[in-house]
Amino acid sequence: MLPTLNGRLQTRIFMLVVFGGIITFLITPVLPDGAPGVPGFDGTFYRITYVILATVLVLGILWELLYHxxxxxxxxxxxxxxxxxxxxLNEGALVWLLxxxxxxxxMPDGFYDYxxxxxxxxxxxxxxxxxxxxxxxxTNGPMRVPLVKWRFFGGRIV
Known part of the structure; x- marks a missing residue:
């Protein structure tokens, strides 16, 4: 299969929303949360991780266009x-730089104050x-088994 641009975009969006959303929900409580007294790190850690996930999604669409x-x-x-x-490496470095x-x-109020x-x-x-x-x-393994249409239609989800 040769994924089309449309298929890669659909797959990236679907995977980040579904898998990224679930993993972020599960992993956020066990992540080191930095300085508890710093505004933005106390009880709003879910917001921070989901904003970062959304940033990765938006930038990922731009990355796909560049990769294409x-x-x-x-x-x-x-x-x-x-x-x-x-x-x-490059996608993570860009998000961290931003x-x-x-x-x-x-980001929550006060996040960038420190x-x-x-x-x-x-x-x-x-x-x-x-x-x-x-x-x-x-995406490079088990997804190809249950989603045969995805595999043979250029990576398109819909």
Whole structure:
């Protein structure tokens, strides 16, 4: 199967909303929450993790457009599977940079008033990495069995 741009976009949105949403709900309570006295880290951690997930979703759509452009220069117009895994580096780094620069909208009041503690980096790192790896493993393995239509129709969900 050669996923189409439309199929990759649909798959990314579906997987981040469904799997990302479920994993974020389950993993947020066990993430290191940084400094409890800092506004934005006390009881609003779910909001923070879901805003970051939404940021990953929006930026992911833009990344897919860029990846599609780059793929046009490749002979088979597709990525090797490993490229899909290592894009965690550039996508995660961009989201973290935007957090550091205070450019992620929707964060709780006072979130950007302090420097982000190093424990928040580890919370981000664990959350982002777990979601990424679960989604990558699912789409490159078990998803192809029950969703035969997805597999043979360019990765389209609908």
């Amino acid at each position: 452009l780059i793929q046009q220069f490749r002979w088979e117009k597709d990525w090797p599977t490993m490229f899909g895994l290592i894009t965690i 957090l550091e620069l205070g450019l992620v909208p929707g 420097d982000l503690p190093s424990s928040f980096f580890w919370a981000f790192f664990v959350d982002f990495t777990v979601i990424w790896i679960v989604i990558w493993l699912w």
